[in-house]
Amino acid sequence: MNRETKIITSEEIARQHSYISRVREAVTGEGEKRYALVRTFGCQQNEADSERLSGMAEAMGYEITDSEELADLILVNTCAIREHAELKALSITGQFKHLKAKKPSLIIGICGCMVSQEHRLNDIKNKYPYVDFLFGTGEIYRFPELLCRAREEKGRFFIVEETLGTLAEGLPVKRSSDFKAWLSIMYGCNNFCTYCVVPYVRGRERSRKREDVLAEARELVSKGYNEITLLGQNVNSYGKDLGYDYDFSDLLSDICAIEGEFIVRFMTSHPKDASKKLVDTIAANPKIARQFHLPLQSGSNAVLKAMNRRYTRESYLELIDYMKAKIPDIALTTDIIVGFPGETEEDFADTLDILSRVRYDNIYSFIYSPRKGTPASEMDCQIPSEIQSERFSRLLQLQHKISNEINQTLVGTTRRVLVEGISKNDPDMYTGRCESGRLVHFKSDIDYTGKIVDMLIERAETFNVFGRVVPADIARVESDET
Numbered sequence: 001m002n003r004e005t006k007i008i009t010s011e012e013i014a015r016q017h018s019y020i021s022r023v024r025e026a027v028t029g030e031g032e033k034r035y036a037l038v039r040t041f042g043c044q045q046n047e048a049d050s051e052r053l054s055g056m057a058e059a060m061g062y063e064i065t066d067s068e069e070l071a072d073l074i075l076v077n078t079c080a081i082r083e084h085a086e087l088k089a090l091s092i093t094g095q096f097k098h099l100k101a102k103k104p105s106l107i108i109g110i111c112g113c114m115v116s117q118e119h120r121l122n123d124i125k126n127k128y129p130y131v132d133f134l135f136g137t138g139e140i141y142r143f144p145e146l147l148c149r150a151r152e153e154k155g156r157f158f159i160v161e162e163t164l165g166t167l168a169e170g171l172p173v174k175r176s177s178d179f180k181a182w183l184s185i186m187y188g189c190n191n192f193c194t195y196c197v198v199p200y201v202r203g204r205e206r207s208r209k210r211e212d213v214l215a216e217a218r219e220l221v222s223k224g225y226n227e228i229t230l231l232g233q234n235v236n237s238y239g240k241d242l243g244y245d246y247d248f249s250d251l252l253s254d255i256c257a258i259e260g261e262f263i264v265r266f267m268t269s270h271p272k273d274a275s276k277k278l279v280d281t282i283a284a285n286p287k288i289a290r291q292f293h294l295p296l297q298s299g300s301n302a303v304l305k306a307m308n309r310r311y312t313r314e315s316y317l318e319l320i321d322y323m324k325a326k327i328p329d330i331a332l333t334t335d336i337i338v339g340f341p342g343e344t345e346e347d348f349a350d351t352l353d354i355l356s357r358v359r360y361d362n363i364y365s366f367i368y369s370p371r372k373g374t375p376a377s378e379m380d381c382q383i384p385s386e387i388q389s390e391r392f393s394r395l396l397q398l399q400h401k402i403s404n405e406i407n408q409t410l411v412g413t414t415r416r417v418l419v420e421g422i423s424k425n426d427p428d429m430y431t432g433r434c435e436s437g438r439l440v441h442f443k444s445d446i447d448y449t450g451k452i453v454d455m456l457i458e459r460a461e462t463f464n465v466f467g468r469v470v471p472a473d474i475a476r477v478e479s480d481e482t
């Protein structure tokens, strides 16, 4: 058993590339187009992983499809953060049984956080006999080998290694957007919040080398990507394991020094590690979006302690005050867990109090969901679901009021917006995102998809704002006046 972070050697990556060539030769030799479908559950890190999986599938001769009926290869990239996400992935996998019965040559693989847990690995092995192969989050680089073996040897293959995580460079990637890109800078987490499975399923923190991250960032900018989101479970820990004096703020500054017009975002920050240096770096670099996502989880010191978050409401608020002083137009967002074991009405009132003080632009709130194997799932005083739901709706009610009030203050101002395309809800409108992450809807005769435009905000609701594109010179005058 190897319980260390495993750096995947260039020889091993070359071995995987030889499997890629072998599968590609076989697939193209079949004379018919072959299709691969990658279904993704969960967070942005999983989306980034799926872009690697799609890149490898494409390199192996498969065309990427959204159609289950068309697919010759289906990969389900699972999430373990909440039970609901696991049940959904299992239910979808269950439905693939019928597809396999109709098309016996269909190959099905499962990967991601859910199957990196032993009990789920056993579930798949025993209850889903039509799943051909399975690999954990640390074995993504071995997907070509597993697919090759599943095609040639017709057996079932399962690999979830007991390392503390892997670091692999040099794998193909197929990005799902031409103008927005994920850029993973590190993997894993050392924090062991008592409710979270991430350190168990994604291993310990490991940073990609500065030169690898910067090379990828330069490549993205040279290809015309307008928005780069740096990903890590705890980006503020970036660099601690590199062996030289270089931290996340240094990385941000180096990325911003790349020539070209683009917006940099990042997620996720842990409040115990978010530094004033980081805030100063954001303030000094206009390429970094004026948005900070700082997960609070609870406003009560007692609950924060039970969660093993290692900060207090006082230190959290001090950092927020510093941010607001240094970057007055910063948009703040957070994550909140409602109904953590032992949360009293007073604890919950402390959370509402922080919402009222900070006035977040938006919150991502969840009802606590026990995860097998985590300390919180064993705690006494689990909160009854009706109390959780009642608190959850009070939380939302307060936040909706705050979000609406903040949105109304935007009316009449001009914002930098990255246009994402036609609105999902109204085919006559386009949708874009402000630097704050807020959705902006607008009508236009010109398709600005993928471009950064200046937008005059004309109307606001709780979740959306509406505006119109204004020429850059007019936008400058108007924003000088506001």
Ligand code: SF4
Pocket: 189, 190, 191, 192, 193, 196, 197, 198, 199, 233, 234, 270
């Ligand atoms: S910081 Fe806490 S919540 Fe975030 S991934 Fe690590 S253990 Fe999970």
